[in-house]
Amino acid sequence: MMPFAYSKPDSIEQAVQQAGPDARFIAGGTNLLDLMKENVERPARVIDITGLPLREVRTTANGGLQIGALVSNAELAWHLDVEARYPLLSQAILAGASPQLRNMASTGGNLLQRTRCHYFYDAAVPCNKRAPGSGCPARDGLNRQHAILGASEHCVAVHPSDMCVALAALEARVLVHGRQGEREIPFADFHRLPGATPERDNCLAEDELIVAIALPPPPFVACSHYLKLRDRASYAFALVSVAAGLVVADDNSIAGLRVALGGVAHKPWRDVGLERSMLGRPATRESYAAFADALLRDARPLAHNAFKITLAKNAIIRALTQAQAAEEHP
Amino acid sequence: MNSPLSGQPLDRVDGPAKVTGRARYAGEYPEPGLLYGSVVSGNVARGRIRRIDCDAALAVPGVVEVLHHLNRPKMAGDDESYEDADAAEGKPFRPLFNDRVLYSGQPLALVVAESLEVARYAGSLVRIEIDAEAHRTDLFAELDNAHDAPAELPGPRGDFAGAFEAAPFKVDATYSTPVEHHNPMEPHASTVIYNADGSLQVHDKTQGTQNSQDYLVKVFDLPKERVRVCAAYVGGAFGSGLRPQYQLTLAAMAALRLQRSVRVTLTRQQMFTFGYRPRTVQRLRLGADAQGRLLAISHEATGQTSRFEDFTEHLVEWSGMLYRCDNVALGYRLVPLDVYTPLDMRAPGAASGVIALECAMDELAQALSLDPLELRRVNFADSNGNEGKPYSSKALLDCYARGALRFGWHSRDPRPRSMQDQGELVGWGMAGGVWEAMQMKASARARLDADGHLWVSSATTDIGTGTYTVMTQIAADAFGMALADVTFQLGDSSLPTAPLQGGSFTVSSVGPAVRQACQALRGKLVAWAKGRYPELAGIDAGAFVVRDGQLQVAGKAYALEAMDVRVDAEPSARRQGFASATHSAVFVEVRIDEALGTLRVSRVVSAVAAGRVINPKTARSQILGGVVWGLGMALQEETQIDHGLGRYMNHNLAEYHIPVNADIGEIEVIFVDEPDDIVNELGSKGVGEIGVVGVAAAVANAVCHATGRRVRDFPLTVEKLLG
Incomplete structure (x- = not known):
């Protein structure tokens, strides 16, 4: 770990004033500290934001929920409003990490987790995300966990968060504060695909701090399901995960459909246009299979992850079937 | 009384x-003025060090010294001085000895500083230039470069080729097992206390204090009475502490050079830079008559080793001793690669060799349409065919009977895919286990x-x-x-x-x-x-x-x-003329969701014959740990190497998967009575290894019963189970 300067600002304004290219905000530190120990992150300055007033979960005027960036993952998952109205989010959070990590990890920090690509994590080998221009050994190396959608020749890493997959399905908005003031970023635009600049995971500017996540009123409640598939029953990142939400009309046709995939791309993967095209179709396994095929149509496997295409398809069908069953048998 | x-x-x-x-481990002993060493590891699999630049590291306040091959204190130049009680055949690795880079992750320098944090940071500033040479790390790509292992295998008995040719029922199958690392909870550490009289007191993570002592005495040419090595508590080792590891050499080297007390603790990543269970590929051929009697057994295995030592383990012997068979041929070859030397790891050889034997037995049972347990009963051996000696005791038939009863094996429908429950395929599999009872x-x-x-x-x-x-x-x-x-x-x-x-x-x-x-x-x-x-x-x-x-x-x-x-x-003199071994029978239930490739081991019954059990509580814990280990071998454990870089890449416990609590269902341990007044005066055989042997095979056999799919390439990860 490199020596670094430490500050603990009292206000959001102070925090963003102190931000800069050589600085990192720290909250729970569950990812940043690991990366610093491995010399993957080498900030000269660490800005501790845990003194900021960002710990509130409150209902908004439109019936949604606003979640402060410092609310811990555990608090959020067990929050009564979240459990009752956004069970998808609760399930997704509890599918990730371990109780100890969830106690420390913050809502804002969860969005900023770095990939678990082996090569990114080992500072002794090339990686375009960690050292731009050094190369991507994963493309022809150990890529079983890597992307099947939206990858580039420069990077095939996937985003590791479970919570973000649910937030994508819930169409959350990310509230950020910078020196120019506040702005809201639709969740779909927050994370980015790697393209030629895989070192950038998201669209935050250097001076911007996540202050809250805003959830619109729940589009579905019981009729949702988070399904995570991984190499062991707990404490493993997703090979594929699915956040599925469904609204079924009285005639058993699809009146609403949202599906976000985790573990398959550099960001939670959704296709809103495709979801819309499913409206009015019968809420059946056949429809879900057709949807899955279409969503995965552009999947491009690497040498060791072709299984993810089959797995994702089956997982989508299963998650939607479970979501539907959850409505019928709440 | x-x-x-x-x-x-x-x-x-x-x-x-x-x-x-209150129990102190090797890296926990306080000492006034203690210095901390941090190992600088290489990232090249083969080459020569051209230049080491320590200026930036030495400029960090608190750094005392950076040791490397050009400035280290004198150490023995011959190979023999580095050979320890568990050394493999060849030339042992000599840390910081010369400019040769033999594997990726090799320790190339040691930064010594007033604090661990300073040492580790300064380590990141050491610049090492290496002239890389072409490397090879892929066992499967190098099978043509195998040579006979320097192991004392039992010679062929009978006529395998003829008997196999004539056998009406046959299995010919090839299995592979991956590299696995021990990963005890406690990382390797050595605290070397430099006494006022220049003698050394060492707290070492080791499975043999006298082995570490002898090593230091020889490598640094010290009088034996001036080196004392202690290991009051050890936080798991599983074989990783059988040989003195390089943190000991480096800590002693620094203490002798600086005449100060020094501690070196390896990082979790560095726990992947020395011994491990080697990758193997194993061909099993079994021939049987219509009643299932084994007419011919051949077990040919190839394992990986380093370029500097030929590591051997008892990989194939089990196939010549667990069952009765008159025509047996065993073969064992090694492929040298640009990797570190493998090392004994819990049930070395048996854990991987018995996988092949016991999966092949299951395949033979299928070919014969015979119950897998019955096949094993039919072939029970009361003497060890490799040695031609009767067993001092072998209550394996009791293990079969009591394990099967407890598990409910009699209600197994033998047809693959026949058992289902709540949308999941259910499979029941079993395997036998064996380990030598040595003294x-x-x-x-x-x-x-x-x-x-x-x-x-x-x-x-x-x-x-x-x-x-x-x-x-x-x-x-x-x-x-x-x-x-x-x-x-x-x-x-x-x-x-x-x-x-x-x-x-x-x-x-x-x-x-x-x-x-x-x-x-x-x-x-x-x-x-x-x-x-x-x-x-x-x-x-x-x-x-x-x-x-x-x-x-x-x-x-x-x-x-x-x-x-x-x-x-x-x-015990009474052991002459007898063979002695522990045995087990393990029964496993798996539940598989084929659409999602998920597998859960819901039940395990392990019945063990290990002579007299001194403490049923600690012995049971040994078997439980062994079973969990076996489930990890079956489903998760694999150190993944990037052959382009010649480097292990999942070198941390987030990505190197072992089972978590949520993976483990019911495990029941049965110790059967096994009186034995020959094996030793306690009549006790030891239970450290037997718990793991056979478990992975039983899982694979259960998977085949559940799905009809025979997976021979371990571990059985999602993609191999996906329907």
């Missing part, structure tokens, strides 16, 4: 010290204080297995004392000689030495007391009891005097 303590499920005598933090020379000392406390000692270790507890039980029984009046000391090279703690032979080797020492001391006490107190002269020795700090005989108390005895125990 009270009922013996041996055989009782006593709590660990070291439990309170461990759970309250080594060992010594022990027993000393009685004048205040009536019994101190018993031997240089063995307790790597978490329960040695402190079991030896205390044996000593208390042999002397006839209460457990609370006995203390067993271990983990110190200055104590009476003990073998490495490995191979499941600690109880069977050190136990008899402890017992003999305590019996001899008791004899000495009785003789002394009869001389000192004439009125005791005619009283039977059995009436002499040490209690409440006094000698008590026939209702009267007598003052004690301190006395001691040392015993050097030899392996």
